[in-house]
Amino acid sequence: MSAGHTAVTTPVAGEPVITCETPQDECGVRDVLDRLGDKWSVYVVVELAAGVLRFKELQRAIPGDISQRMLTLTVRRLERDGLVKRTVHPTIPPQVEYELTDMGHSLTHLVKTLADWSIAHRPAIAAARETWDAAHPDSDVR
Template structure:
């Protein structure tokens, strides 16, 4: 196996599902988390999965009142990573459109899987949180 290769196969019962060859390798997870771990990138990818959007359309469609500055930074990062294509049309005022690249579209399947997992396990997670909170009461006073 090459350095940086990530083995994802059907493991034996006592083997991990994913294995990094070296601690420094991080299995490529750092790059993914850096991009998709921020508050807005997943929303942008999800919205652009429906098709081409102009800047203001994209801004209005994203829940949570993303600022113009933050949306600009987010789409710029996604464009730098090759997930989003930005097209500027010479008009007055200039028109800018954003769309997912082929690479960006390939990411939507993973986001959908994660969303499906989240929905399927929401009750179990809520029950676990309730049980944990009950067994770990918050301190009162100046403790």
């Protein structure tokens, strides 16, 4: 097996489903999760999955109150990772459009799977939280 190889195995009790060559290798998972686990990246990917958007259209489409600075950082990071393509049209003022690359579009299937899982398990998660909170009333974990 080569260095950095990731193997998806048939689950066996007590064994991990994904394995890395070494614990230090991390299979590149941490780097990807750091990017996609931030507050705004998945929202940007979801909104761009529908098609090309200009900056202000993207900003208005994202739920919550994302600042111009944070959206700029988020799309630049996604562009750097090869998930988003930025096109500047030479107009006055310049018109900037964003769209997903092929790799970005391939991510949308995973995001949809995660969203479907979340919706399907939302009641069970809420019930587990209520049970845990009742058993630990003095905890500040929320």
